[in-house]
Amino acid sequence: MADQFAALIIVVPLIASLFVPVIGWWKKRLCYPWVVAVLVIPLISSLSVLNTVMTTGKFSYRLGGWAPPWGIEYMLDHLSAFVLVIVSSISLIVAIYSKKSIEDNLPEKTVPFYTLFLLLVTGLMGIVITGDVFNLFVFLEISALSCYALIAIGEEGAPMATFNYIIIGTIGACFYLLGIGYLYIATGSLNMADLANILPDLYHSKVILVAFAFFTVGLAIKAGLFPLHTWLPDAYCTAPSAVSALIAPLMTKVAAYVMIRLLFTVFQPNFSVNMVPVMPILGWLSVMAIFWGGIKALAQTDLKRMLVYVVVAEVGYIVIGVSVANRMGLTGAILHIMNDAVMMACLFLVVGAILYKTGTREIQQLRHLNKKMPFTMAAFTITALSMVGIPPACGFFSKWYLILGTIEAGQWVWAAALLCSSLINAVLFFRVIECAYLKPMEPAYALNGGETKHEEIQRDEAPLTMLVPIVITAAGVILLGIFSGKIISSVIQFAVPASF
């Protein structure tokens, strides 16, 4: 039974996306319920898959019944099932949210939007579920191409940003494809499990080393790791709200997942950690990502653009957890994939709601927002505290494990970078909170002639379809923090490669 669920995760959104134009041609407003209804199925399926994995251990699904290594295989272990649940739940939440945002932003483009939306989700889930490196490339391209199109329908400047993204994203995909080519030449296999068996004998081959290098660079581009992140800020920032809320939490996280997969499943940790100096390089790049993202974020006056740079920094968090290459660090990294996905989803949803209601994203213009949109701002505050790393919100716990990981690895500078990053986040987010919650300071009074002082501020909350997803993610931030112990003991500790 669980086997079928594994197939449903991919098949349902893929087929459903082709139906969206048909439905849209018939009745445009039915697209939204269709997409939401469709996305429930992958969520249920991935939960069921996770349940199966937790009770009976990992299993694989042979697509079309072809036996691996020739046929394509879906590999479902703790790690992929866990990430699948994250991807499917975030995409459902964002789909629910998208209604008003799309009506407002892109009334003409509802149909293509939802088609691409489903394709993007299919691609992301395919990347996670597949056990075949070439199939992974296919899904990578599906997600990337639909993502380019989704970003390009955004605000002014989006086509240019998309163009940048296409160029760099395609280079990344090419690197990845070249890596696959080299592996295939050397081993004759594309199946991950099969590769993992064959590769150890070839670890000293130059071909494998080059393939490994291509993989690493290609994925670093896809994950937006400094200094290969340059495509990311513009693309994420100019995309429509609903799109940024989907790609900001998921795209980079999924790339980070693939990185863990390739570094520690396809290649053995023994190779990735001891035989090539990739871990220190990734680690130091992440440190730079954290500082660069943080500093750039500090310089922004536009809330969304600030968050986009925070995404750059957060990628650094996850990659640091990977590059310390020990149990604690990887626990932190995997936990942070989840936490960051939820936090970023919440923050970008909030930004979208603010934009929808007030028409601005300028931090300075968020005044009195706590009165206008109390629930939205409460959600923002909770998530902001989580980003700073205040318990019991989830951000604290991933930070804690990441720090433990860096301590165990003896990487003091990395630990310091993580700690500094929380402080940078504190400055970033408290600046926003101050603007939104506290009365304007003296000069602003003078500008308004003191008239706004006694103005009664009406509550003007975001519509329910927006508010509910926001509240769910914010509650998720707290609950995932409180239950992080449970999540670690039942899923993540098995998701960390066994050799650690």
Added chain:
Amino acid sequence: MDVLYSSRPLWAVLVSMIAAFLILATGEKNRNIRESWTIMAALAKFLIVFSMVPVILQGKVIEYTIVTFYPGLLLQFRIDAFGMLFGVIASSLWIATSFYSIGYVRGLNEHAQTRYFFAFAMCLSSTIGIAFSANLLTFLVFYEILTIATYPLVIHKESKEGIMGGRKYLAYTLTAGCVLLFAIGMIYYMTGTLDFKAGGFIAGSGSSTVLIMLFAMLIFGFGVKAGIMPMHEWLPTAMVAPTPVSALLHAVAVVKAGVFGCLRVILYVFGPGLLHDLGIWLIMAYIASFTIVVAGFLALGQDHLKRRLAFSTINNLAMIVVGAALLTKSSMTGGIIHMANHAFMKITLFFCAGAIHVKMHKDYVSQLDGLGRQMPLTMGAFAIGAIGLSGIPPMSGFISKWFLCLGALEANQIIFLFVFMTSAMLDVAFFFPIIYNSFFKKPLDDVAPHFDEAPMFMVIPLVITALLSIVFGIVPDAFFRFFSLTSLAVQNIMGVG
């Protein structure tokens, strides 16, 4: 040691957190219902905490595990005598402060009262969490919650000054939180456990250089909240907060949490034995003594009443730290019991400052001439608190000073005796002019010549806390069993170290 498993510690923490959300849900429209949540939670919390005192006094500990992450890494409550002492102080004074707060915010018709009471309840929740923490991780979790829960109170006025004070507060405390996180991670990596143990648990787990570094980090992390110099800067700035906030948070919850953390580190993480071996106890004591004296002198120069009290707080907290750092039986007793005594006396003083602010709108020492005639209860209570803090019998301050001085002698460090004496002199020097001016000087024009006190909601709590400071001076073990708890805690520590 007997362990009693019970969920009472959890409820003690949760009750005010639940109340906080009820307060939020009730909102501004039903003020009386909202306030009744505060009062009910305060009473319930105190009853729950106090119901556990007899168990603790029998020498048992009460334990409750919230969640386990990895072996040795868990969120857990374990109440020992020391934690109980802090729990009782915080929960009993919350009752007084709740009533007082109601009088204060209504007296001044403050804005954002819901937020105020919400944050207050959250603060108390985390303070009790800190008191009952079984290990450093749990401690850190609640310590960070406390940091954030206090922020809305510090910036309550939303003036430029308040916002700047809030920023400074966050800059200091969040940095401290980061340092703590790192140090605690180190300790976990080195020892595989984070559980507090009377007499310390990390001896022998690393080289002395590493241990000294860790000690410095932990003391820095907790010392920021405790206002140990040079990390005290935020405390006087944060006095822009409303007075009940200053009263409870700066005399009881926040700064006491810092001091409580310092004492936990000194006595329960490192332990007297290890600190003697490392030889850092004396350095610690000197640094804190420096704080005592300098804070005393700085207090002399403050005209703003609350800032003067803030420096007096810094002075007294450092005294508690010195008591622990001297590592003798009497000095520890003195230090720990001073946590309780100082709390009651200092909260009285802050309450008085608030009452004066509400009634007379006066904030400066130089404006208090003759006020004793109009507000005899308030100024009388102020006099009691001030006399007590100067260490004059029969107030409770004398008890702690006596033990601290004995401790200095036991440790063969006569210099600290002089530090305590100097501090007492300075206390007299910066408090007595206030008493003198208010009772013996010619009243200022705006002082009414007849009895005209602040609202009863404010006066009654401050009279009660003032009376309690006298009672604790005569019978240190009265009502709350502070003295028994203290000696039990000291016994536990000395029994091992």
